[in-house]
Amino acid sequence: MLNTHPLQHPLQQYREMATAGQAVDQASTNMALAVLATESAKPGRHPLRFSAPVVLNLGRGMMLLSLAGAGTALAVAYLYPEQYSLGEQVAAHLLLPVMAGFFKLGYVIRLAAHHALGNYQAG
Structure with a gap:
């Protein structure tokens, strides 16, 4: 025991x-x-x-990855649609608001980290 x-x-x-x-x-x-x-x-x-600098980098990374994903989805959905199948275009259209949501979530995480660091002017 x-x-x-x-x-x-x-x-x-x-x-x-x-x-x-x-x-x-x-x-x-x-x-x-x-x-x-x-x-x-x-x-x-x-x-x-979690330490605030780690969370700050997490928020920044999340914003960058979602921005890259949104750029890719934008290119597939609107810039070069003739090179992709209909299913890929539909998926790209559906991913655009999802990527925007992840971008906003990353922004809120970033703001929370700035708040934890004492930087209340970050925006």
Whole structure:
């Protein structure tokens, strides 16, 4: 069972048992998952932590990729339609608003990162 040392945290005990190759029963697994869920649900702690510069680059990259996708869809749908089949043209027409949505989402992610960095003038 998990209680190898009374002062040791249950999640740490579970990790040690799992890395040592010991058999871990279902009750121990459930207890470790419950502890993990309550630890991450504590006020002031978020289970997923991202740094603002990483999120800023994610938003910028998302904007660039969606812009490239929209440019490609625009070329297929309107600039060179005679070179593509009807199905490809329909797909390109459908992808245009999807790419616009991803661009907007990337912009919002970028703004959130600027806000986290303290740059409230970014727009």
